[in-house]
Amino acid sequence: xxxxxxxxxxxxxxxxxxxxxxxxxxxxxxxxxxxxxxxxxxxxxxxxxxxxxxxxxxxxxxxxxxxxxxxxxxxxxxxxxxxxxxxxxxxxxxxxxxxxxxxxxxxxxxxxxxxxxxxxxxxxxxxx
Amino acid sequence: xxxxxxxxxxxxxxxxxxxxxxxxxxxxxxxxxxxxxxxxxxxxxxxxxxxxxxxxxxxxxxxxxxxxxxxxxxxxxxxxxxxxxxxxxxxxxxxxxxxxxxxxxxxxxxxxxxxxxxxxxxxxxxxxxxxxxxxxxxxxxxxx
Amino acid sequence: xxxxxxxxxxxxxxxxxxxxxxxxxxxxxxxxxxxxxxxxxxxxxxxxxxxxxxxxxxxxxxxxxxxxxxxxxxxxxxxxxxxxxxxxxxxxxxxxxxxxxxxxxxxxxxxxxxxxxxxxxxxxxxxxxxxxxxxxxxxxxxxxxxxxxxxxxxxxxxxxxxxxxxxxx
Numbered sequence: 001x002x003x004x005x006x007x008x009x010x011x012x013x014x015x016x017x018x019x020x021x022x023x024x025x026x027x028x029x030x031x032x033x034x035x036x037x038x039x040x041x042x043x044x045x046x047x048x049x050x051x052x053x054x055x056x057x058x059x060x061x062x063x064x065x066x067x068x069x070x071x072x073x074x075x076x077x078x079x080x081x082x083x084x085x086x087x088x089x090x091x092x093x094x095x096x097x098x099x100x101x102x103x104x105x106x107x108x109x110x111x112x113x114x115x116x117x118x119x120x121x122x123x124x125x126x127x128x
Numbered sequence: 129x130x131x132x133x134x135x136x137x138x139x140x141x142x143x144x145x146x147x148x149x150x151x152x153x154x155x156x157x158x159x160x161x162x163x164x165x166x167x168x169x170x171x172x173x174x175x176x177x178x179x180x181x182x183x184x185x186x187x188x189x190x191x192x193x194x195x196x197x198x199x200x201x202x203x204x205x206x207x208x209x210x211x212x213x214x215x216x217x218x219x220x221x222x223x224x225x226x227x228x229x230x231x232x233x234x235x236x237x238x239x240x241x242x243x244x245x246x247x248x249x250x251x252x253x254x255x256x257x258x259x260x261x262x263x264x265x266x267x268x269x270x271x272x
Numbered sequence: 273x274x275x276x277x278x279x280x281x282x283x284x285x286x287x288x289x290x291x292x293x294x295x296x297x298x299x300x301x302x303x304x305x306x307x308x309x310x311x312x313x314x315x316x317x318x319x320x321x322x323x324x325x326x327x328x329x330x331x332x333x334x335x336x337x338x339x340x341x342x343x344x345x346x347x348x349x350x351x352x353x354x355x356x357x358x359x360x361x362x363x364x365x366x367x368x369x370x371x372x373x374x375x376x377x378x379x380x381x382x383x384x385x386x387x388x389x390x391x392x393x394x395x396x397x398x399x400x401x402x403x404x405x406x407x408x409x410x411x412x413x414x415x416x417x418x419x420x421x422x423x424x425x426x427x428x429x430x431x432x433x434x435x436x437x438x439x440x441x
Contacts, residue, residue: 012364014274020357021277028349033286033331037293040324041277044300047316051309053367061310062386062395063160071386072308074395078404080312081396082411085165085250088319088327089418092257095331096425099264102335153314161310163397169318176326197423204416207409222405239392239401242408249412253419254323260426261330 011052018045030110032098036091043087050076139181146174154247158236164243168250176258184262196256203249210241273299290328297321311396 022045025038054073062074105113154167179187211222224238225231273296280292297320304313385399392398400408 009364009367012367013361016357016360016364017274018277019360020353021274021281023356024349024353025281027352029281031286033328033335034289037280037289037328040293040320041280041296044297044316044320047312048300048303051304051307051312054309055307061161061308063310064386064393064395071395074385074399077309077312077396078399080309081165081315081400082407084312084315084319085411086414088324089253089415091324092327093418093421093425095327096260096422099261099331099334100425157397158392158394160394161314161396162394163311163400166311166314166318169315169323173318173322173326200416200419204409204412207412211405211409222409224402224405235392235402238405239397242401242405243397246408246412249416253415256419257327257422258330260422261327261334264334264426 011048015045015049015052018042018048021045032101032110033095035110036094036098039094040087040091043083047080047083050080135181139178143174143178146177147171150174154243157243158239164246165250167243168247169254171247171251172254172258175255179258179262184259188259191255193259196252196259199248199252200256203245203247203252206245206248207242210238210245214238273303286332287329290325290332293328294321294325297324311394 019042022038022040022042025041026035029035029038054076056070056072060068060071062071062077064071101113105116107113107116150167150171153162153170154164157163157167175187175191178190214223215221219225222238224235276292276296276299280289280296283289283292297316301313301317301321304310304316385395385403392402
């Protein structure tokens with residue numbers, strides 16, 4: 001179905017690179033705020049994944065005007081608009097949880113939080 | 129930051145334009161890029177800018193907490209209300225064709241109110257989140 | 273943009289990470305304009321480079337820390353990421369070419385939307401508010417729920433001045 005080599009699929013390569021970079025930040029760093037930033041990078045790369053195939057070369061933005069006949073596809077724009085707003089809602093909730101974690105544990109590094117949890121679990125097991 | 133002259137002057141010049149631009153984007157959403165989400169965010173950004181320069185208390189006095197919380201819910205209710213109005217006038221839920229004698233004009237009305245509802249909710253949520261984060265830090269500084 | 277993300281992954285100072293994220297969002301908005309997605313670009317610029325950065329800065333002010341040096345060598349995540357990338361690129365080769373007018377997404381639903389039954393020139397707003405208004409109702413509810421959740425998480429109860437717990441649960 002598709003005949004092109006690497007060049008026609010250039011946008012997909014960029015998208016995959018950004019996606020994997022975001023994924024790497026999420027799974028390899030322990031700091032909670034950095035993880036959330038990595039997640040946001042991942043989300044924006046997904047937006048690119050949806051919008052890039054919608055463009056037609058020689059087309060224009062999907063606002064109807066008498067002098068243009070070819071428009072880029074408006075359907076991905078609608079979906080991604082919703083996705084962006086939902087993404088910022090998720091980010092805000094994640095940050096609120098991070099602030100509460102900081103106040104309770106005193107740290108936002110994942111390793112230290114797990115260690116604190118294990119210590120509390122060990123003392124509870126020793127008591128019972 | 130209240131004593132910084134440059135920031136205060138720039139704030140007085142720029143903030144009315146930001147608020148006006150938010151309203152422009154909202155109402156011209158039909159004819160150009162824009163619509164409820166963008167306009168709500170820009171309005172919230174203008175008020176956040178004011179709060180950053182003049183302090184959170186002054187911003188709270190102008191737009192109190194109760195108003196922001198009411199805005200959160202009012203927008204969703206407005207949206208749902210337009211849908212129910214479609215039901216009451218004989219069509220489906222969120223059907224705009226029955227809102228006016230001329231169906232195309234009904235579409236315009238429906239889209240207008242729906243975008244207004246979205247604008248109010250988005251602005252309310254962004255402002256509320258900013259208030260929450262900022263006041264959490266303030267209380268901490270007071271107690272330490 | 274790729275360079276920004278690479279530097280973002282390596283930096284340990286969290287303030288620099290937040291600023292880099294703002295730059296990345298803004299560059300992404302510019303790319304959207306180049307791809308003819310003007311509504312999306314406006315929203316991404318306002319929401320990503322505006323509100324997200326402000327929220328991150330607010331949370332950073334409340335958390336006040338820097339990232340520690342990682343304890344384990346990050347070979348396994350790097351390997352996993354590269355493997356995922358290879359798999360995704362292999363899959364993406366089967367997708368239609370860039371800006372191909374015969375791609376399936378241009379055939380079915382989009383021509384009907386572009387025929388302007390609704391007499392609103394901005395097709396994206398028309399689709400968002402009228403053709404797919406139900407989705408927009410759901411999305412507004414999601415935003416409302418996020419606001420309510422943040423109120424539930426971060427609200428301080430009014431407590432007496434003497435000796436109560438700080439979080440006042």
